[in-house]
Amino acid sequence: MRFLFLWLVVWCVQSVADAHLFVYHRFGDDRHPSTNIPTEKLREQFTYFKERGYKVVPLEDVVQRIHAKEAIPDTWVVLTIDDNYKSFYDNGLALFKEFGYPFTLFVYTGATQRGYGDYATWEQLHEIGKYGELAFHSHEHPNMTQLDDDALKKDFETGMALFEKHLGKKARYFSYPYGEYDERVKAIASSYDFEAIINQNMGAVSHQSDLLNLDRSALGENSNLGTLLSYRHLNAKWLAPKTYPKDSKLNTVEVEIQEKTKQAGLYITGLGWQEIPVEEGIIRYTVDQTLTHDRTRLILSVGKKISTHILIKDH
Known part of the structure; x- marks a missing residue:
């Protein structure tokens, strides 16, 4: 034992x-x-x-x-x-x-x-x-x-x-x-x-x-x-957006994670950090903001675990 x-x-x-x-x-x-x-x-x-x-x-x-x-x-x-x-x-x-x-x-x-x-x-x-x-x-x-x-x-x-x-x-x-x-x-x-x-x-x-x-x-x-x-590594599948939005308008962020949590932190370049809800490992968060940086990072955090998604504007 x-x-x-x-x-x-x-x-x-x-x-x-x-x-x-x-x-x-x-x-x-x-x-x-x-x-x-x-x-x-x-x-x-x-x-x-x-x-x-x-x-x-x-x-x-x-x-x-x-x-x-x-x-x-x-x-x-x-x-x-x-x-x-x-x-x-x-x-x-x-x-x-x-x-x-x-x-x-x-x-x-x-x-x-x-x-x-x-x-x-x-x-x-x-x-x-x-x-x-x-x-x-x-x-x-x-x-x-x-x-x-x-x-x-x-x-x-x-x-x-x-x-x-x-x-x-x-x-x-x-x-x-x-x-x-x-x-x-x-x-x-x-x-x-x-x-x-x-x-x-x-x-x-x-x-x-x-x-x-x-x-x-x-x-x-x-x-x-x-x-x-x-x-720490956060095992996350970034579902949306896949690429930089054509009109620079970020409507929704969708991510699938394996953590058992009801809340996560989301950072967006130029918009800062915000607390967002998690439902059964799925994040569907409405942003409706215009991105102001051609190189935008989205960072998702659950405690010390983080995952990053990068969006690059197509010139």
Whole structure:
């Protein structure tokens, strides 16, 4: 009986366990404060993980757990870098090596191919690849929702061919430029057989997460790690709206969740937070408001569990 009780406790803890994916961009480059992390702040964050028992693991470990539908330890953290800025090679890589932290760096191939001075060269990417995973982040770094299907496919095929030619392997993972996507972009990206696709929606991942839409929080100088690490994955199916409304008028939000709750919180960019009713796991909430931002996030929360849906205006 005592064994059964202990097993149930362990099972309950594991069943709600979530990992956290984070993204950095620039390192020690104060010309761009909105996307930069000073190296002294990076050390503070790495020390935070170490002293509080968090384990920084390769993205591959989380992907394998989700694929197998196995519980993910609550102490797992995944670190990623977007855009292959040279500042990572110059200022960030040494700290990752010092702490022994694995990482995944998403490569903007066009910048490296053209020799843009702010970006790592192919030779530097080879060196970076000795210590972490290299993945794909597009060729032209476009707003993908603004491209037609042919242009979108051309970007994938051009960039992935360069990636394979210069780095000697196929990219296993992909992250959206600017974190922007819609159902059409996601479908085309998914057709290239990536093992996982990463967004930039604040939250967490669990064994129930969609491998082709993994949530990832941005880290910067003023990020509150304690708050970000407290978030849990909310298993939600966003039913409506699927895309940015044509007239910018958001009429109704419909979501299906598995939580046993009668209330949830809903955040809409430009409109703020509001409490909304939940009936037997279904949310049908009338908004009737005009959206004022071309990039609008809808965040649904039940306690510390959150799910994010992004709407991008089609220009």
